Amino acid sequence: MDTFHNCSRPRSLIVTKVLRYWSLFLLFFGVLWAQPKDPYIGSQACRGCHLVQTQDFFRNAHTKADRGCEGCHGPGRAHVNGGGKKDAIIAFSTLTPKKSLDTCLQCHSKDMSRANIRRSSHTQSEVVCANCHSIHKSATPKYLLAHQQKDLCYTCHTDVKAQFSMPFKHRVNEGTVQCSDCHNPHGAPASNWRMGQRPRMQQHAQSNEQSCVQCHADKRGPFLFEHAALRVDGCNSCHAPHGSANPRLLNRPVVFTLCLECHNGAAGFGRTGEGIPTQSGSHNMADPRYQNCTACHVKIHGSNADARFLR
Template identity: 30%
Template sequence: MKYNHFFISKIIIALVLTLTTVFAAAKAAAPVAAPVVAKSTKDTPLTDAQKFYGTELKSSKKVVHPPYAWGDCTVCHKDAKGEKGLVMDPPELCAMCHEAKDGKKFIHGPVAAGACTSCHNPHESDNAKLLVASSINELCVSCHQDKDEFLRKTANIHPPVKDQCTNCHDPHTEDHLFQLKADGKKDLCVMCHVEKEVWTKTVTDKHGALNRPRKCLECHDPHGSSNPKFLIKDTSKELCLTCHSQPVTTDETGEKLMDIGKHLENNPDWHGPILWGDCAACHNPHGSNNLRMLNKPFPRTFYEAFDEDNYICFQCHEKEKIMDEKTSTATNFRNGDVNMHFIHVNKEKGRSCRACHDFHGTKEYPHHLRAKTQFGKINFPIRFIESENGGSCAPACHARRHYDKVTPKVNLK
């Protein structure tokens, strides 16, 4: 896993925080110390900078900028007291000693404006990297107030965002839009979500959504959202229908796929998972190795030798309805106790469920029975008629035949 560093650093941070709390508690218990003059107090450990440059300077801060610790104020100021202004303004001042912070294609607003000191105290600070705020996120949201509100109010925040903005953004300059450490539409995501890179590249049925201009961001908000999995829409159904409310063409075979939005509008008796708004209950939005990116296999053709592992349907429906040759409970599609599902599906030349059912939505008949079944290039109407204890149909496959749960019907051959 690529984000080991992320977790390890979290553990280290947690440890440091615990230790700091312990020390703080011990310190709080001790009598109040006199104002700190680093050199003369025994109990104040010297900072690295003080050890290196000497301890002339009074500082009670945890981090002291070495040139400030030197005590030669005229490195940066025109005079020793710092009253007559600077020898030059940032960023040039800082660039005397530091490499330029604006060398890449995209430069953060305040860096471009030379406002180094809006984030760093040039002298000393209690915060790492001489920052003017106690954490990186606090620093960022002190200017980006919409993000402050976002962090406080959003239900599901992406963990690296909660941790620190600089997991993805460079505070100064980067070669990618928004100073991101890699292209934010996908490359950045798969730096940490390596498994998604492998998956989306190796599955046989790839999803065209990932080739759309915003890639991962077509569906996810990188910072988080009020929806599960940081989706940009309330449900996966709404999300899918942003693109599938028109016919789309598959990238690999050039097939024209049906307009699911229109289909659902015209067929208001929706299949359970669609009523819940969950297209992802059956389809993997990142592609899969099954027909139509299904989460589990489903027969590709009208006739297929029956294999219980070949039906995603059994994730939610009991397989007995197809497996048991005789039953008085497993299904209502039976003639007496003769299981008509078994007869149609469970054989060498078995018909897949699509012969009779539609998996998205239907209108004419109950039980998600489809109005027409596609056989080769022809669409046969199935002409279903419901009866009190069963029903009958007359597709092109055979003349009208009846089934009845209570009083089995005799059908002429």
């Protein structure tokens, strides 16, 4: 039956079918031929001219990028075909700060530590990724920083550099404390202390508090009797965290002035609005023994046994 039908098929039908398949075949390859060439050319092509940048790139974390050099610099075929045409490739030195940030965030936005980078003080001052990170000439294999972290921060924050040279300081210059232990250079959420507006770039401890308690866990509490200053205005109420001429990084050379500046009974302040309580009448500031407040109020950060922090 089938044989009969095949044999009896009109010749015109066969020709039509062949023409149809042939036209489809031509159309398919025609479309392929008409497609523009792949704009990506591959990292091998970059080596010809950019040998310095590429020969040690196997050490670089960006070597894991899907498209190699073109992952950051964009498609390179036009650049190569144009004989190294500068405007045919993404050169970070020519990008606006926002464009530069956008390019890096294509991959690096997944980390939550960069959630506030668009509103960070650095971005607002047009300090973006390439100002601190050097992809091809980094001084540190980790994080690809242009210099060692402290040197990088000191480049602009010269006043902080001076503070870390004070007699009492956190050991940043000595290498055991880093700026990023307390600060997030990519921007931080609103602070949980003071009024939530300043400071702007301070890293939060994991437990949502000021970064100081990350190391000084004994000051963290919770205590039955909290020294409200810690929670309301933060550690900076009494301490200069970068460096100070005063022991314990205090803001004043002697303790009693620091305490009396708040504990002065001025109306309108404090928990009740009747002022922060003044010292009791048993104190005599003319006597040196009363000038070291923390000699008796030893648990000044908080106590579980005494509302006046005596034990």
